[in-house]
Amino acid sequence: MDFDLHWLQWLLLGIPIAFAFGWLASRFDLKQLKRDQRDTPKPYFKGLNLLLNEQQDKAIDAFIEAVQQDPQSSDLHFALGNLFRRRGEFERAVRVHEHLLNRADLPAAERQRAQNALAQDFMKAGLFDRAEAAYRALEGTPFDTEARLALLGLYERSRDWKAAADTAAKLERSGTGSFATRIAHHWCEVALDADERGQHAEADDALRRAREVAPHAARPLVLMGQRLARAGRHGEALEAWNELRRRAPAAFLLVATDYAKSAVASGETTAALSALKALHERQPSIDLLHAMAVLDPSPDAVQQRLAAQMRTQPSLAAALDVLDSPPAAWPGETLGALRQAVAKAAKPLQRYRCAACGFEAQHYFWQCPGCLSWDSYPPVRIEEL
Template identity: 30%
Template sequence: MSDPALLGLFFVAVGLGWLLGRGGIPGVAPRSLWRASLPSQYYRGLNFLLDGSQDNAIDAFTRALEVNSETFDTHIALGNVLRRRGEVERAIRIHQNLLARPSLPAAQLHLAHLELARDYISAGLFDRAERLLLDLVSESGNHRRVAQRHLIEIYEAQSDWDSAREVAEALLPKKTLLTQPAVEADEVGQPVNLILAHFCCEQAESPQEMGDLSAARKLLDQALKYDGDCVRASMMLADIEFRTSNFSRSLKLLKSVQDQDADFVPETVPALRACYSAIDKRPQFRNYLESCFRARPSTMLVLAIAQELSDTESPESAKQFLRESLREKPTLRGLAMLMSLHDADEAGTDEALEVDIIQRLVSARSLYRCQHCGFKAQQLHWYCPGCKHWGTIKEQGALGEFVHA
């Protein structure tokens, strides 16, 4: 068991010992079971815990406490410890045992429902979890928003974007004549408008691929209404405008990314190049890249500028730019590109081998990283499988490989 989980179990044991030490529960008549059997179970559990036998300790502590409103929190804590340990089946049994006590107050039964739903989600039993959560949404005001967040988590896992969007829209703050209340400050998760924008983008992918550009455009416009800083929606709309030969509009959308989130500008480079070429203003492309680089340096922008110099001026111009960039901030990708531009006279005997080694090292490195949890990937993902956040995976070169001037 991890140290935090063991510490949590220890505090549960201390709390249990305090209850048992009092000889009973206030308002509950003393029973022989409390006077004799339960204390022995408690001490057995404590011995198991101190000996490092956490499984036996949990079983003993569970047997030591009957289920009632006073011991409810202890059972909840034990079940949560088990779930965090990955022993979901045992956590399910504990939480199901709580629900088998209809005499408990409604607030405690609702909490048991919520914890059991979390157990089912951990076990991948989404159908069971969904039923419990839908009941909570309709019956429990205290847990409604938390239950809705978990429903969104389930629908995301199932790629059910219609249902995910429907639940997320119900979470949007309701406007009133006097105020526009914000989402609760202690609510866990990303802002609702942000995730709604990505749900619209997910919905737009299918019609965009099938050529129904009107339907896709409508969904992406809605995404930007939810979140005006949604880079993904701007890039997808730019692609639609380019495919319909509206190059100026496409270019405007791509350039808006710099204001939405400058870290994503490198992702727009291929589309920008195509737009500037389509409107016969290719020289302005490099000027734009250089202005973006000055505002927010990144490795991918260095490579893009060097490639543009090589294509439009000469390989020597690209090499000179790369040498200056590498002196200021060395990167493997920059070095690999510089060596690949060397001609036969510049290349040493072993340079082909050196280039191959560097390129293999580059390929082995993760180019992208989630800003929230640190998850690493070789390509851009809009949804992080590690922390389940949207839009937090970015090029590593935009996250510290370069520093602002």
């Protein structure tokens, strides 16, 4: 019993003590909050309000005033620099971020952030050599991946394909993602550049690299076959394109006619025609019809294949081929398929388009359903504009 009373006394004594500590902690937090608000320049909050209201010009003026009142605040400088960049005032953005980098008291994390912002300024301004140097300075920092991705875009834009392939390979090794197909494109571009300079051995090596990094990619096989065909090695070109036909039949359509010409040149007409017919049964295409016409140009065979194409997959391209032949050669059902193809192609052009926002509709509207503008629809359809 004595023990319970003793415990109760301590409990009653502890409640007011705990309350006092809580009250003191809340007062401390309130004082700290008031001090922070007092220390933060009022123009900063004014600038934020203007920015939220999309008044960028006035927001910039407010942030400049805030920076003048508190020149040591790096967050204010970043806000001002980003605003300048968004406004296209790249020179002023560069000055703000270079000023940050020149501060000896800037912490390492803030310095890296300023370096990244400066690199973005240079990139947006089109100063690619300075942007490259700025992004390279970020290697090994928390901005490393972001910098490498930016460098990859920079190298692709400036057509520095070897540097792009090297950067993409580093990104893949770092676990950022799969860049195999992209790297294959880079080496294909290297091959094209080498062929233009007459450096055919370098082009061969580049295509080999492209195939090694992305065996599934279609473009190396397309280029390989084209290079072999130009060199008169049509049998080898057919081998490359046959592999392409098996791996990527959709991409094979890009070289179907070249494939047929190489087949004629190498005496493989029958085998090539059989392969194209089999592919056409699975994937009807006007490109395959044109290729088969190279292998079997007899008028009757061409008309039969074209009529079958119009029945199964009417298109404007097939309709043009029909119109190139005399009407007497058209089978009876071809005229109906021809009308179907034209109607299908014309349907998207029979719409009305709002001049204010581009909203399209089959019916005419006096008020646009998209932007609610009045009288914004020209009273003519798209194909008549």
